[in-house]
Amino acid sequence: MAGSERPRLLLVGGAGGFVGRALLPELETEYAIRSLHREPAPVETGRVEWLRGDVAGGVDWGRALSGVQVVVNLAWYRWASPERFDRLSIGLARLLDAATRARVRRFLQVSVPPAPEAMERSLPYLTGKRRFDRALAASGLSYRIVRPTMLFGPHDVLVSQMMRLMHRYPFFPMFGDGEYHVSPVAVDDLARLLRREAGRETVGTLDVGGPRRYRYRELTDGMFAALGKRPRYWRMSPRSALRLTRTMVFLGSTLLYPYEVEWLTSDLLGLPPFGGLDRPMQPVEPYLDAVAARLRGRRAG
Numbered sequence: 001m002a003g004s005e006r007p008r009l010l011l012v013g014g015a016g017g018f019v020g021r022a023l024l025p026e027l028e029t030e031y032a033i034r035s036l037h038r039e040p041a042p043v044e045t046g047r048v049e050w051l052r053g054d055v056a057g058g059v060d061w062g063r064a065l066s067g068v069q070v071v072v073n074l075a076w077y078r079w080a081s082p083e084r085f086d087r088l089s090i091g092l093a094r095l096l097d098a099a100t101r102a103r104v105r106r107f108l109q110v111s112v113p114p115a116p117e118a119m120e121r122s123l124p125y126l127t128g129k130r131r132f133d134r135a136l137a138a139s140g141l142s143y144r145i146v147r148p149t150m151l152f153g154p155h156d157v158l159v160s161q162m163m164r165l166m167h168r169y170p171f172f173p174m175f176g177d178g179e180y181h182v183s184p185v186a187v188d189d190l191a192r193l194l195r196r197e198a199g200r201e202t203v204g205t206l207d208v209g210g211p212r213r214y215r216y217r218e219l220t221d222g223m224f225a226a227l228g229k230r231p232r233y234w235r236m237s238p239r240s241a242l243r244l245t246r247t248m249v250f251l252g253s254t255l256l257y258p259y260e261v262e263w264l265t266s267d268l269l270g271l272p273p274f275g276g277l278d279r280p281m282q283p284v285e286p287y288l289d290a291v292a293a294r295l296r297g298r299r300a301g
């Protein structure tokens, strides 16, 4: 199909973010893309039309949605004040209204897996997200809420940061016994899944785990092994880890937030593998080797 004849797809926030960078090349083969967020990103060249817009502020959704058949929302904050979460959540509700009026064919929302009850009840990061997810499910649109667990891939802010710390310092913090589970998903696999979902009609929520479920400690041991180092841990109770991350946030660090420690140690992040893709999902080990090679190359350089 010629470029101008391809159906239009709108990405709301995120094409410049971690997931967006993987998603754009995946979608470009099938869709003409309009990407709305605040700052232009290096991947938004050529056939991608970037619209400057803050979803939490005023967006002319009539214009942004004109000719759009599929909406994919990635916009959310990893850390913000309750007021900022509120504003973004209200902005997303406006988008949903406009998308319903415009009768878009499909609406995909990237959300997050289930969290401990107390967090689901009171953490603005989750309450705002779930409010939007519920509104989408009740909108009458053809929708899919995709909830991947921990993601890895180029520009990730978790796996590569953990390995950087292991590479640099003699000890790595271990929260509790490390027996809780994780099942990392390659961001490219999430991108393929979203492309598949954009073209389908099945509605509902899809929880997505990677091809293998690890004990957390097993994964961190694997990271040390990729770096050619013997695992050495600085053990701390989950409660001390919460205190540590609160102090880190207070000092301006964006490495890890207290709610992420609570979620991780709650043993809810080891989602079962998702089997619905055309190719097997990617294991994490080659990525660990690639990050390790980069870190070791940097030190050698």
Ligand SMILES: NC(=O)c1ccc[n+]([C@@H]2O[C@H](COP(=O)([O-])OP(=O)(O)OC[C@H]3O[C@@H](n4cnc5c(N)ncnc54)[C@H](OP(=O)(O)O)[C@@H]3O)[C@@H](O)[C@H]2O)c1
Binding pocket: 012, 013, 014, 015, 016, 017, 018, 019, 020, 036, 037, 038, 039, 040, 053, 054, 055, 056, 057, 073, 074, 075, 076, 077, 078, 088, 110, 111, 112, 113, 147, 148, 149, 150, 151, 152
């Ligand atoms: N990373 C993970 O491991 C993971 C796991 C599960 C689910 N998720 C979900 O996946 C989605 C994408 O995550 P990510 O890691 O790619 O996040 P990210 O790197 O922080 O990217 C988020 C994007 O949203 C845009 N954005 C944020 N606030 C906006 C606003 N008010 N108006 C317009 N655009 C806005 C940002 O672009 P600008 O700054 O240019 O506006 C940025 O490109 C999120 O909903 C997240 O909860 C992520």
